Structure formats: C-alpha cells, structure tokens
Amino acid sequence: MRFLEYWIYLLLSISKIFLFSLYAGTEFPFSFLVLNLASIVVLSSWTLLLSSKKRIWILVVLLFLHSTLLVSDLWYYRYFDDLLSIALLSDITQMSDVGGGFLTLIEVKDFLFFADLLIFSLILFALRNRRDTATQKRKRLFAGTGFALGLAFFVIPVAASYINEEKWLVDEPISNIREYYQLGFWGYHGLDFALGAASLLKNDTVTAEEESRIRELNPDTPSTVSKSEQPNIIVVQLESFQTSVIGHQVNEQELTPHLNALKEETLFFPSFYHQTHEGRTSDAEFSTLTSLYPLKSGSVYTQYANNEFDALPELLKKAGYDTAAMHAFEKDFWNRDDFYQNIGFDHFFSQADFPDNQKIGMALNDEDFLTTSIELAEQLKEPYFAFMVALSSHTPYEIPEELEQLDLTGYEDPLLKGYYETIHYVDGAVGVMIEKLKEKDMWDDSLIVFYGDHDSGLTQPGSEMAQELGAETEVELFELDRQVPLFIKEPNMEKGSTVDSSGGQIDIAPTILDIVDIKPPYMLGQPLLDDDSNLTIFRDGAFRYEEFYFEPNLILPVGSGTCYEIASGEKVEANQCRSHIKKATERLRISDLIIQKNALQEISNSKK
Numbered sequence: 001m002r003f004l005e006y007w008i009y010l011l012l013s014i015s016k017i018f019l020f021s022l023y024a025g026t027e028f029p030f031s032f033l034v035l036n037l038a039s040i041v042v043l044s045s046w047t048l049l050l051s052s053k054k055r056i057w058i059l060v061v062l063l064f065l066h067s068t069l070l071v072s073d074l075w076y077y078r079y080f081d082d083l084l085s086i087a088l089l090s091d092i093t094q095m096s097d098v099g100g101g102f103l104t105l106i107e108v109k110d111f112l113f114f115a116d117l118l119i120f121s122l123i124l125f126a127l128r129n130r131r132d133t134a135t136q137k138r139k140r141l142f143a144g145t146g147f148a149l150g151l152a153f154f155v156i157p158v159a160a161s162y163i164n165e166e167k168w169l170v171d172e173p174i175s176n177i178r179e180y181y182q183l184g185f186w187g188y189h190g191l192d193f194a195l196g197a198a199s200l201l202k203n204d205t206v207t208a209e210e211e212s213r214i215r216e217l218n219p220d221t222p223s224t225v226s227k228s229e230q231p232n233i234i235v236v237q238l239e240s241f242q243t244s245v246i247g248h249q250v251n252e253q254e255l256t257p258h259l260n261a262l263k264e265e266t267l268f269f270p271s272f273y274h275q276t277h278e279g280r281t282s283d284a285e286f287s288t289l290t291s292l293y294p295l296k297s298g299s300v301y302t303q304y305a306n307n308e309f310d311a312l313p314e315l316l317k318k319a320g321y322d323t324a325a326m327h328a329f330e331k332d333f334w335n336r337d338d339f340y341q342n343i344g345f346d347h348f349f350s351q352a353d354f355p356d357n358q359k360i361g362m363a364l365n366d367e368d369f370l371t372t373s374i375e376l377a378e379q380l381k382e383p384y385f386a387f388m389v390a391l392s393s394h395t396p397y398e399i400p401e402e403l404e405q406l407d408l409t410g411y412e413d414p415l416l417k418g419y420y421e422t423i424h425y426v427d428g429a430v431g432v433m434i435e436k437l438k439e440k441d442m443w444d445d446s447l448i449v450f451y452g453d454h455d456s457g458l459t460q461p462g463s464e465m466a467q468e469l470g471a472e473t474e475v476e477l478f479e480l481d482r483q484v485p486l487f488i489k490e491p492n493m494e495k496g497s498t499v500d501s502s503g504g505q506i507d508i509a510p511t512i513l514d515i516v517d518i519k520p521p522y523m524l525g526q527p528l529l530d531d532d533s534n535l536t537i538f539r540d541g542a543f544r545y546e547e548f549y550f551e552p553n554l555i556l557p558v559g560s561g562t563c564y565e566i567a568s569g570e571k572v573e574a575n576q577c578r579s580h581i582k583k584a585t586e587r588l589r590i591s592d593l594i595i596q597k598n599a600l601q602e603i604s605n606s607k608k
Contacts, residue, residue, distance in 0.1 A: 002134050003048060003142060008123055009059045012116040013040045013066060017185050019113065020070050024077045027181065027555055034153055035184040041150030043186060048143035049136075056124055063120060067113040069189070074113075078105045079457060080278045081540075083176050083188065086196030087298035088278070091334075154187065174588045175540045176296055178554040192297075206602040210593055213586075214522075214603065230319065230383040230516055231491040232446040235508075236370070236433075237284060238426060239393045241452030242459075243270060243483035244469055245423050251407050255424050258431030262450070262487055264496045269528065271502035272486040276454045277539040282334045284453035285389065287505040289313065289343060291523035293591040294539060300595055305339040308601035309594075310522045312509040313385060314344025319518055322346055322381040326373040327389040328354045328364040345387070349376050360399055360422070366392035366429035374436050392429065393422040395457055413464040419456050445491050447515055451508065452484030474562075475549055475569040482538070488528075490515060502544050503528045504536040522600055524587055535580055535587075543577075543584045550577040550584075558585060 017036050021028040044062060047055045073083050134142075173179055180188040245255045246263075254260060262268075276283035279299030286300050287293060290309040294300065313323040324347035331337045331350040340348045353376065357368045369390060377386040392399075397418030403425055408417045430450065437443040458465045459481040466472075471480040486503075488511070489496075503511075506525035513520055514527035526534050536544040541552040544566070552561035563577035564570065593599050 002138075005052070005056055005059060005120075005124060006044075006048060008120060009044065009063065010037065010040060012063060012120060013044075016066060016070055016113055016116065020074055020185070023074055023110070026077075026177075029555065031157070032181065032184065032555075035157065035187065038150040038153035039184050039186040039190075041146050042154060045143045045146035045150060048146065049139050060117065060120060063116055064114070067116070070185070071110050071113045074110060075105045080280075081177075082278055082297075083180055085176060085192045085297040087295070087303060089196075091279075091298055091302050154184075158183070158187075174296060174558075174585060174592075175552075175554060177540065178558070181555045204597045206593075206597050206599045210597070210599065211603055214590055214594065214599055230321065232377075232383050232442070233316070233321070233385045233448075233512060233516070234377065234388070234437075234442075234446055235288070235386070235449040235451075235512070236388045236390060236430070237281075237288070237451060237453050238390050238430070238485075239281065239453055240395065240397075240419070240456045241393065241423065241426070241484055242455050242480070243272070243452070243485045244465075244480055245420075246270075246485050248469075250411070250420055251409060253406055255406075255420060256427040258427050258434070259450070259485065259487070262430075262434070262496075263498065266448075266487040266489040266493070266496045267529075268496065268498050269486040269488075269501075269503065270483070270498060271500065271544075272451070272484060273482040273502070273504045273536050273538075273544060274452065274454045274484045275504045275506055275536070275538055279334075281389070281394075281453050282336075284505055288451070288508045289387070291506050291509045291520075291525040292594060293506065293524070293537065293588055295592065295595065296539060299334065301335045301339045304595050304598070305335050306342050307595065307598040308604065309343055310520060310600055311343035312512065313340075313387070315513065315518060315520055316385045316516075317344045317346065319516075320383065322384040323387075324349060324376065324380055324384065325387045325389070326353075326369070326376060328369045328391060329362060347380070349373070358400070360392040360403070360425070361394045361397075363391040363394075366390045366426050367432050370429055370433040371436055374433065374440065374442065377442075378440070390426060390429070393419070393426045397422045397456075399425055411464065413458070416458055416464050419458060443489075446489075447491055447512065448487075448489040449508065449512065450485070450487040451505070452486075454484065455481050473569040474551060475564050475566055478542075478549055478551070479566075488515075499528065501528065501534065502536055502546070503534040504544075507534055507536075522594070524591055535584065537584045537587055539588070541581075541585055541588065543580060545577070545580050548572070548576050550581065 014033065014037050018028055044059070047058050050058065076082065076084050176188070179191060183191055247260055248255050274284060275287050275293060277294040278297060279286065279294050279301065282299045282301040283294035290311045292309065295303070317323050323345045325336070325340045325345045326349045327336060329351050331348065331352070337348060351363070354364050354372050355368060358365050360366070363369070370388065373386065373388045377384060380386065397415055399418065399421050404421050406421055406424055408420060411417050434443070437446070437448070456465070459477070460466065461477055466477065466480060469480060471477050486508070504525070507528050508525070510520065510523050510525045511528045514529065526532060528534065533546050540554065541558065543550050547566050549564045549566055550561055551564065559581050561581075563572050563574050565572045
C-alpha cells in the first residue's frame with residue numbers, strides 16, 4: 001500500500017484529538033471529526049512530496065509537536081475550561097509563582113498522548129525494508145489531491161457559516177471553545193495565531209458605530225459626586241473562597257465560624273457569582289474594580305494595563321478619597337504595579353511593606369496580612385478606600401502542619417483536605433481582622449465588603465467535593481462552581497440580613513458607588529440593592545437572570561443552549577431565557593470593545 005506511513009500518521013493524529021475530547025469531556029460529533037481530519041491533511045499533505053525516509057522523520061516530529069500542544073491544552077483546560085492562546089504569552093512570566101497549582105493538573109494517563117510515537121516507530125521499523133516505489137508525478141498527484149480535498153472539507157463549512165452570518169464568525173467572538181468546535185483543533189490554533197499577529201497591525205480607532213453601541217448600552221451621563229460626608233471603604237478579596245463553605249460542616253466542625261457569624265451583622269448574598277475566566281484572581285479584581293468582564297483569552301492586567309476604565313478607585317479619588325491597594329506579594333506580580341496606578345490607586349502596599357513573618361503558600365499569612373493592612377489603612381487620609389487581596393487559600397492549598405485544626409477523617413482527596421484547612425485558617429484570620437477593626441473604632445461607620453474571588457478548582461462533576469455536597473444536576477454543579485460569598489456591611493448598620501437577589505462581581509463597584517451616592521458614567525454592572533433584577537453574565541455567554549440559568553451550546557450557533565429553572569434544576573422552555581441571550585452576548589462584546597480598543601479614552605478625547 002502506497003504511503004502507508006502517512007495513513008498511519010493520519011489515524012494516530014485524529015485518535016489523539018479524540019483522546020483529548022475524551023479526557024476533557026468535550027464533544028466529538030462526526031462533523032468535528034471530518035473538520036479535524038481535513039485540517040490535518042491540509043497541514044501535512046506536503047510531506048507526500050518527500051522521499052519515504054525523510055517523510056517518516058518529519059511525521060514523527062509532527063506527531064510529537066501535536067502531542068505537546070494537545071497535552072498543554074488539556075492541562076490548561078482542566079483549570080480554566082478553555083484552550084491556550086497567543087494572548088497568554090504575556091502571562092507566561094507570571095506562571096512560575098503559581099506553578100505548584102498547575103502541577104496538580106497532570107495525570108499519569110496524559111502521557112498516553114505520546115504513546116503514538118512508540119507505536120509509529122515500531123510500525124515503521126517493521127516496514128524498514130519496504131521500498132518507496134511512488135514516482136514523483138504520483139507523489140504530486142496524491143499531495144495535491146489531499147490538500148485540495150482537505151481544504152474543501154475545511155473551508156466549505158466555514159464559508160457556509162459566513163454566508164449565514166453566524167455570529168461566532170462575522171462578529172466579535174466571545175468564546176475560544178466555540179471557535180474550537182467550529183474550526184477544529186488546528187483551525188482554532190491557526191486562527192488564534194493569525195489574529196495574534198494581526199493584532200500588532202490592527203487599527204484600534206473606535207468607529208462611530210462602535211461608539212454608538214457603547215452609548216446605547218450605557219448612556220454617557222457625567223459622573224456625579226455626593227457632597228455628604230463619605231464613609232471609609234474597606235474591600236477584602238478572599239482567595240478561592242466558595243459559597244459552599246459558608247455554613248458547611250465537616251465531621252461536625254464549622255469550616256467558617258467567623259463568616260457564619262458575620263451574616264448576623266452584614267448583608268449576605270447567597271446567590272452571588274464569580275465571573276472570572278483565564279485571569280482568575282486578576283479577573284476577579286478587574287471585574288470588581290472596573291465593572292467590566294474579563295477577556296476571552298488572558299488577563300487585562302498583563303495586556304491592557306494602561307487603558308482607560310473609569311474604575312472604582314479613580315472615581316472615589318475624584319470624590320476626595322485617599323485610595324490604596326494591599327497585596328503581600330511582589331509588586332509587579334501580574335503587572336499590578338502598573339494597573340493599580342493607572343486605575344487610580346494613590347498607594348500600593350506590596351511584599352516589601354509587610355512584615356517578614358510566616359508564609360502560607362506563596363505569601364505572608366492572611367492574619368498578619370490583614371492586621372498589617374488595617375495599620376496601613378490607619379495611615380491614610382480620611383475618607384479612604386482600602387482594597388485588600390488575601391492569598392493564604394491559594395492553590396495548591398498547603399498550610400503548615402502546626403496550623404491544621406480540622407479532623408478530616410474520611411476525606412481522601414489531599415487537595416480537598418488542604419483546601420478545607422486553608423479556608424478554615426483564613427476564616428480565623430478574617431475573625432481577627434474584624435476584632436481589630438472594632439477595637440480601633442474602624443468598623444461601625446465604615447463600608448466594608450468581603451467577597452470570594454473564584455472557585456477552588458475542585459468542583460468538577462464526580463469530584464469528592466461535588467459528591468459530598470450532592471451536586472449532580474447542571475444547576476447544582478453550576479452553583480457549586482460559580483457561587484462565591486459576598487458580605488456587605490453598610491455604615492452604622494445595626495442588623496444583618498440575607499439578600500436573595502442574584503448578582504456578580506461586576507456589580508460590586510456600582511453597589512459601593514450607589515451606597516456612597518456617587519454615579520459613574522460607564523459601568524456595565526448594576527447596584528445590588530436597587531429593585532431591578534441583575535443579569536449575571538459569564539464569559540462563554542452563560543448567564544443567570546432571576547430564577548433562570550442559561551447554558552449555551554458552544555457547538556451550535558450563538559443563541560443555542562438550554563434554559564434551566566434554578567429552584568427545581570429542571571429544563572424549561574427556551575423562551576424563558578431567549579430574551580436575554582442577545583443582551584448577554586452584546587454586553588460581552590461591548591466590554592471587549594472598551595478594553596481592547598481603549599474606547600473610553602477614545603470617546604473622552606473625541607469630546608475635547
């Protein structure tokens with residue numbers, strides 16, 4: 001059989017993509033198989049022009065490169081539910097400091113991706129004496145035919161999508177995974193590379209149509225500042241804190257006794273969600289401080305740190321606040337030094353400003369961090385805004401043995417046990433912080449917010465955490481994965497209560513500004529304490545609105561998906577969600593436009 005090694009190569013290549021889908025739990029319909037096979041043929045048919053010996057070595061190299069990219073995508077997908085992209089190159093230098101968390105994503109079975117190299121080598125060894133009888137003319141015929149057929153099977157579906165004006169192609173894309181399903185593995189990475197190269201040359205000028213879209217979604221109203229006395233504002237972001245730990249007991253031990261008690265003194269939001277994506281902690285900060293959505297690839301902190309955002313610290317600064325951020329790690333970690341300065345922080349207290357005491361995980365323990373942050377806040381001019389980013393419960397959830405306090409008998413997953421221990425420790429640190437605030441008379445008349453930045457990464461279906469909490473349905477798994485706690489203590493608040501309305505991190509800044517009677521000109525979130533229902537949108541186009549949750553089907557065109565009723569977890573008629581699908585997609589695109597084209601600065605300059 002002519003070109004036998006090439007047919008074996010095609011079989012092994014498509015098998016690896018199927019293995020990726022199997023491990024990642026993604027779909028692999030027949031149309032996806034054809035699309036991927038076509039792209040593999042397009043990229044490799046040129047090897048048919050080579051001699052048999054040269055072709056063998058080239059195919060071995062291609063298999064190795066294919067396996068390397070696939071397994072890298074797999075590890076990334078396990079943590080972020082997304083694929084690698086060129087945009088992430090700006091984040092590579094930050095990864096070394098959180099590498100311990102990524103090591104937990106590697107499984108022994110992953111090295112099966114490289115087993116094909118051994119299989120291919122053995123087959124070729126068995127065929128080592130086979131002569132290459134194909135003439136150069138026949139090689140050109142097979143190579144040309146293969147390339148033409150592969151190109152046709154790849155281009156025709158894409159062309160049909162373009163003709164049908166399917167939104168994933170003709171409008172700004174909102175999801176890498178949708179592109180993956182529509183273009184295949186190599187198509188996705190090829191387009192991503194091309195767009196990354198094109199971004200170096202593209203024109204970032206905001207068009208009149210784009211400016212109109214921004215104004216229509218959020219009319220340009222001048223920022224107003226209250227003339228009444230303003231309270232001090234303290235906002236604390238808690239690392240990897242899920243709502244599922246609040247009120248939860250393990251072996252009859254409260255995981256978060258201090259935060260449980262805090263519900264009696266504050267407004268507690270049980271239906272509050274994190275909206276982070278690939279930037280994780282930096283995404284949580286970004287959405288909280290700017291009321292915009294994270295990017296579909298990478299982090300705003302590392303890609304667009306110097307753009308204009310009409311951010312919370314900047315607006316408070318204009319209202320007379322002294323603004324400060326506290327983060328007990330290196331100043332330039334995730335480019336925070338540049339980003340914080342750009343969005344209006346007067347001060348940034350980082351690792352060098354905190355005591356060199358016991359570390360938990362990557363940085364100073366949260367008890368010392370939070371108590372020292374209080375002392376730093378005392379030095380600020382009133383009114384002040386202090387933004388504190390805690391770190392002790394960062395993956396891989398390692399805590400000194402002498403600080404372990406829980407009996408976790410019966411639990412098997414070491415990561416889950418580490419998570420529960422670190423969460424319990426951080427809860428104690430928050431308790432100490434609250435005591436200090438009260439001792440120093442900084443509690444009563446201040447506006448104080450505690451919230452979780454994102455999930456633990458341990459919420460996958462069938463995980464020990466999911467099994468323990470009985471999360472099985474799509475809605476239960478969604479809430480386990482996305483719900484993070486939010487506590488808001490208004491100034492001079494006498495009694496706490498539970499607020500049933502839903503919302504997300506993008507709503508924190510508008511809520512704070514609403515409480516202190518400051519109106520921002522451009523924010524996509526809504527106050528959580530008004531009478532309007534909030535549309536809580538996630539990066540892939542999913543959303544929560546009132547009593548419904550919409551989960552998009554990324555294989556099908558934009559707008560396709562399933563609508564669920566939150567209370568019952570049951571599927572309901574699509575029209576219960578349909579009216580908000582377009583709005584959710586448009587909000588993501590408006591946010592991308594503001595970020596990537598620096599649209600707010602462009603609009604501001606156009607008025608001058």
